[in-house]
Amino acid sequence: EAGVAQSPxxxxxxxxxxxxxxxxxxxxxxxxxxxxxxxxxxxxxxxxFQNNGVVDDSQxxxxxxxxxxxxGVDSTLKIQPAKLEDSAVYLxxxxxxxxxxxxxxxxxxxxxx
Amino acid sequence: xxxxxQLDSHVSVSEGTPVLLRCNYSSSYSPSLFWYVQxxxxxxxxxxxxxxxxxxxxxxxGFEAEFKKxxxxxxxxxxxxxxxxxxxxxxxxxxxxxxxxxxxxxxLTVLP
Numbered sequence: 511e512a513g514v515a516q517s518p519x520x521x522x523x524x525x526x527x528x529x530x531x532x533x534x535x536x537x538x539x540x541x542x543x544x545x546x547x548x549x550x551x552x553x554x555x556x557x558x559f560q561n562n563g564v565v566d567d568s569q570x571x572x573x574x575x576x577x578x579x580x581x582g583v584d585s586t587l588k589i590q591p592a593k594l595e596d597s598a599v600y601l602x603x604x605x606x607x608x609x610x611x612x613x614x615x616x617x618x619x620x621x622x623x
Numbered sequence: 624x625x626x627x628x629q630l631d632s633h634v635s636v637s638e639g640t641p642v643l644l645r646c647n648y649s650s651s652y653s654p655s656l657f658w659y660v661q662x663x664x665x666x667x668x669x670x671x672x673x674x675x676x677x678x679x680x681x682x683x684x685g686f687e688a689e690f691k692k693x694x695x696x697x698x699x700x701x702x703x704x705x706x707x708x709x710x711x712x713x714x715x716x717x718x719x720x721x722x723x724x725x726x727x728x729x730x731l732t733v734l735p
Contacts (some may be wrong), residue, residue, distance in 0.1 A: 551728070
């Protein structure tokens with residue numbers, strides 16, 4: 511079974527630029543999560559989708575971050591404009607449905623200069 | 624509110640010796656608890672999970688953890704460390720909101 515796919519794996523941008531990350535979950539997984547993992551910390555949930563609807567985006571900085579999950583499959587996370595403090599690894603995870611096990615992708619490492 | 628505290632940010636052991644990674648939790652709800660491992664430049668891989676069945680949980684690669692409600696702990700152990708165990712380990716909790724709250728991680732170093 512294929513795992514969670516993410517791209518790109520690495521991205522370097524300058525502050526105030528925009529960036530987008532893509533995630534393809536495991537086939538059949540209804541729930542999709544985006545996490546932000548700052549160096550030295552555990553992952554922090556940004557947004558949770560159930561199919562193509564948002565379940566929780568309470569920790570998403572909505573003035574600069576946006577996410578969508580069209581057709582309940584792939585998802586994109588966008589940052590516009592980026593700040594230095596957005597430098598982190600962005601992890602995507604999927605599960606059949608809560609509280610089932612979450613499976614994580616390899617992450618996208620973002621560096622904002 | 625729920626939280627997870629990993630008591631050691633770094634642990635070093637010699638190859639072949641036991642591993643103990645400590646995790647305490649706080650939750651007003653009967654939690655599910657997880658241990659994940661993260662190798663460099665890789666995603667998180669589930670080692671094991673506790674979901675209110677047996678309190679001693681066995682996972683992959685010889686790891687196990689014991690849920691102790693009275694101590695609000697879920698420590699991860701392995702009898703004999705291998706070089707390939709060197710990685711970062713995260714304890715996580717899933718409470719009433721069915722969302723994962725992670726600890727800050729423990730970096731395990733295995734010395735030859």
